[in-house]
Amino acid sequence: MQPSEQTPSPTPTQSSGQLAKFGLVVVVAALVTIAGLALLVSIFERKQEAKNPFFRVVELTDETEDPAIWGKNFPIQYDTYKRTVDQVRTRYGGSEALPRTPTAADPRSVVAQSKLEQDPRLKIMWAGYAFALDTREDRGHAYMLDDQTYTGRQARPQPGACLNCHASTYVAHKRAGQGDLLKGFELVNALPFAEARKLVKHPVTCIDCHDPATLALRITRPAFIEGIRHLKAAQGIKDYDVNRMATRQELRSFVCAQCHVEYYFAGERKRLTFPWHKGNKIEDILAYYDEAKFADWTHAETGAPVLKVQHPEFELWSQGIHARSGVACADCHMPYMRVGAYKVSDHHVRSPLLNINKACQTCHRWPERELEARAQLIQDRTYQMRNRALDALMDLINDIKTAKAAGRPEADLAAARSFHRKAQFYVDFIEAENSTGFHAPQEAMRILGEAIDFCRQGQMTLRQSPSPSPTPKQ
Numbered sequence: 001m002q003p004s005e006q007t008p009s010p011t012p013t014q015s016s017g018q019l020a021k022f023g024l025v026v027v028v029a030a031l032v033t034i035a036g037l038a039l040l041v042s043i044f045e046r047k048q049e050a051k052n053p054f055f056r057v058v059e060l061t062d063e064t065e066d067p068a069i070w071g072k073n074f075p076i077q078y079d080t081y082k083r084t085v086d087q088v089r090t091r092y093g094g095s096e097a098l099p100r101t102p103t104a105a106d107p108r109s110v111v112a113q114s115k116l117e118q119d120p121r122l123k124i125m126w127a128g129y130a131f132a133l134d135t136r137e138d139r140g141h142a143y144m145l146d147d148q149t150y151t152g153r154q155a156r157p158q159p160g161a162c163l164n165c166h167a168s169t170y171v172a173h174k175r176a177g178q179g180d181l182l183k184g185f186e187l188v189n190a191l192p193f194a195e196a197r198k199l200v201k202h203p204v205t206c207i208d209c210h211d212p213a214t215l216a217l218r219i220t221r222p223a224f225i226e227g228i229r230h231l232k233a234a235q236g237i238k239d240y241d242v243n244r245m246a247t248r249q250e251l252r253s254f255v256c257a258q259c260h261v262e263y264y265f266a267g268e269r270k271r272l273t274f275p276w277h278k279g280n281k282i283e284d285i286l287a288y289y290d291e292a293k294f295a296d297w298t299h300a301e302t303g304a305p306v307l308k309v310q311h312p313e314f315e316l317w318s319q320g321i322h323a324r325s326g327v328a329c330a331d332c333h334m335p336y337m338r339v340g341a342y343k344v345s346d347h348h349v350r351s352p353l354l355n356i357n358k359a360c361q362t363c364h365r366w367p368e369r370e371l372e373a374r375a376q377l378i379q380d381r382t383y384q385m386r387n388r389a390l391d392a393l394m395d396l397i398n399d400i401k402t403a404k405a406a407g408r409p410e411a412d413l414a415a416a417r418s419f420h421r422k423a424q425f426y427v428d429f430i431e432a433e434n435s436t437g438f439h440a441p442q443e444a445m446r447i448l449g450e451a452i453d454f455c456r457q458g459q460m461t462l463r464q465s466p467s468p469s470p471t472p473k474q
Contacts, residue, residue, distance in 0.1 A: 004451065015292070017111070018075055030226060034247050037343075049067075050233065055071040055073065056073060057073050058072045058073060060073065060208075060212035061212055062174075062212055062213075063171055063174075064172075064207060065168050065170070065171040065201070065202060065207050066201075066202065066205070067202065067205040067206050068083060070205070070206040070207075070212075074206075074340050075454075076342065077206075077344055077346050077347045078347075080346050080348040081141075081206075081347040081348070081349040082142070083348040083356040084140035084141040084142040084347075084348060084349055084350070085140060085142040085143075086112075086114070086348070086350070087139060087140070088350070088354055089189060090286040090351050090354065091136075091379065092383060092436040093136035093137075093138070093140075093351055093374055093434060093435075093436065094137065094350075094351060094354075095112030095113055095136070095138065095139050096112075096113065096137075097110045097111075097446070098110065098111050098112065098113060105150075106150040107150075108146060108150055108421065111136060111147075112136040112137040112138070112139050112147075113133070113136060114135070114136055115135045115136060115137060115220055116134070116135055116467050119390075121371035121390050121391075121393075122135065122431075124301065124394060125393060125399060125424060125427070125428065126308065126343045127299060127300040127301050127391070128297055128298065128299055128300030128301075129296065129297045130153035130155070130156040130158075131153065131308060133152045133155055133156070134152025134153050135153075136151075136202055138183060138434060140349070140350065141203050141204055141349055141463070142203060143203070144165075144166045144203040144204065145166050145167050145189075145200070145202065145203040147166075148162055148163075148167075149166075149197060154193065155185075157192065157193075157195075158192075158193035159189060159190070159191070159192065159193060159194025159265060159270035160188045160189055160190065160191035160192065160193055160195065160197075161188075161190075161265050161271070161272040162193055162195055163188065163193075163197070163199075163200055163269045163270050164189075164221060164223060164258075164259065164263075165259040165260075165310075166203070167200040167202065167203060167204070168200060168201070168202040168203065168204055168205040168207065168208050169185075169188070169200060169208070169220075169221070170208050170220040171207065171257070172188060172199040172200050173185045173188060173222070175199070176188050181220075181222060182222050184224040185221075185223070185272075186269065186271060187270055188270075189265070189269060189270050189271050190269040190270055192413070194262040200220045201347075202239075204259070207220070208220050208255075208258070209219075209255040216248075216253075217248065217251040217252065217255055218243055218251070218255075219242050219246075219251070219255065219258060221258040221259070222257070223258075223263065223272040223273065223274055224240055224242070224254065224257060224258045224261075224274065224302045225243075226273075227261070227263075227273070227274025227276050228240060228242050228254065228257075228274075228276070229241075229242070230274070230276050230277045231276040231279065231280055232273075233277075234276065234277065234278055234279050234284075234397055235279075236392065242254060242332070245412050249326060249328055250328070251315070252328035252329065252331070252417060252454075253323075253328040253329045253330070254388065255330075256313075256314070256329040256330070256333070257313075257314035257329075258316050259311075260311050260312075260313035260329075260428075260434075261310070261311070261312060261313070261314045261315065262274070262275065262309055262310050262311070262312040262315055263275070263310055263352075264289070264294060264296070265305075265454055275288045275289060278382055280314075280315045280318055281315070281427055282315070282425075282426065282447055285315070286307075286425055287377055289307060289425075294307075295307060295421075295462070296308045299397075299420070299424075301397055301400075301401050302397055302404075302416075302417060302420055303400075303404070303413070303417060304313045304398040304400070304417035304418075304420040304421050305417070306420065306421050306425070307424070307425045307428070308428065309425065309428040309429045309433075310432055310460065311434060312432065312433050313329075313431055313433055313434055313435065313439060314329075314430060316429075316430075316433050316435065316438065316440045316444065317329070317435075317439040318440075318442060319440040319443040320439050320440030320441070320443065321440075323440075327363075330345060331359075331362075332352040332359045332360070333349050333350065333352060333359070334346050334347060334348075334349055335349075335352075335358040335359045335362065336353065336358070337358060340384065344383070346357065346358065348386075353372060353376075356368045356371055356372060376436055378436075378437055378438050378441045379435075379436040379438060381435060381437070381441075382430070382437025382438075382444050382445065382446070382448070383436055383437075383438050385444075385448040385449070386427070386430055386431065386436075386446055386448060388448075388452060389423075389426075389427045389430075389448045389451040389452050389455075390427060390431075392423070392451070392452045392455035392456065393423055393424060393427050393451070393455055394454040395421075395455060395459060396416070396419065396420055396423060396458045397474055398458055399418065399459050399462050400417065400420060400458070400462070401411065401414050401460075403416065403462050408462070408466055409466060412447075412461065412464075412466060415461040416458045416459075416461050416462050418458075419454045419455065419457050419458030419461065420458055422451075422454045423451045423452075423454035423455045423458065426447050426448070426450055426451035426454065427448070427451045430444050430447055430448055431446055
């Protein structure tokens with residue numbers, strides 16, 4: 001019988017190695033545990049932060065119009081809001097800062113480029129109207145009140161209604177109406193601009209879009225409240241109350257559409273009115289103006305009763321793919337951003353082309369250069385067609401002037417002037433809209449194509465045989 005084999009005892013070196021491995025495992029396990037606990041604590045803290053989206057430092061009321069006071073409760077939003085002082089130009093929008101010498105009449109030390117100097121055809125298109133005196137590239141919200149206050153267009157009488165799109169008017173309207181917003185709106189509209197200007201202090205601020213008690217989005221401009229009610233009625237929805245019936249996503253566009261729209265001043269009281277009674281497509285708006293027999297002025301060179309389009313971003317956007325897909329203005333111009341646990345809208349309102357990562361790539365998974373190139377291709381083509389339409393309009397205006405000088409009968413001139421009115425409205429609709437066609441590319445090209453057609457039809461009426469002159473009475 002062979003002796004049984006015995007397991008050799010571990011040497012001192014092996015024992016120390018095993019202890020080292022065990023110690024390493026314990027240390028790693030401890031580190032993993034600590035890291036896991038730190039992560040859980042961080043998640044817990046972030047969740048607690050998210051439950052309290054702001055710290056109530058001051059009480060906000062329905063009279064708090066100063067954005068700096070709101071900024072004490074909402075410092076992140078206020079910080080981005082203040083950045084609208086930036087002047088950064090894209091290919092077709094924004095403005096570069098041009099220095100100027102301040103004067104007593106105009107204390108601005110920086111202004112935007114003159115569109116009239118960039119394209120003298122605009123002076124001819126607006127001949128006889130205030131926009132032929134001074135029209136500049138649009139700047140950020142920070143400048144909206146000063147740029148309206150000191151524009152050269154003030155050489156012509158301007159009404160208080162202009163403040164609707166250039167100032168924080170909610171508190172001013174309430175005070176003017178002694179608590180009645182609509183009454184105050186109507187009273188301020190009718191004032192001369194210089195008088196109405198004394199009633200406001202700020203460009204658009206927090207209170208124009210937010211309820212101070214709940215922070216919910218709301219509509220404060222009576223003109224939009226009325227305008228959207230008419231638009232919904234034209235679509236078959238009666239008695240539409242925007243603040244009660246609109247969804248939050250709709251309100252994220254509607255708060256912008258309080259100002260970024262076409263409008264006119266109705267009657268002697270200059271009541272600000274959105275012309276959406278028949279719809280908000282361009283032909284609907286023109287049909288409304290024609291039925292109301294409204295014209296902004298008589299063209300100085302042709303005698304045509306013409307219209308000045310303002311800034312119809314909402315109307316053009318409404319015909320585009322983003323609107324049909326449920327994408328709101330704020331999704332692109334005020335995209336969400338993360339600051340710690342907070343998810344907030346970026347109040348640095350600007351072109352999405354200056355913020356492609358947050359404004360575009362949330363939905364479009366393409367490189368930034370690719371997305372920028374796509375947008376600029378749309379804008380390049382729209383701008384080229386805009387130039388052709390402006391050339392066609394210049395041709396029509398020159399032909400009407402020549403016909404007038406040749407003594408053509410009024411009946412012939414009236415037909416040409418009618419086409420001038422249509423063509424000019426269509427060209428100016430795209431010229432005044434600030435996306436250079438991007439908000440609805442196919443609609444923009446359709447509008448410009450029809451503008452060219454109106455111009456050529458107007459020219460054709462003048463190439464026909466002159467109407468016989470009336471026989472003088474014996």
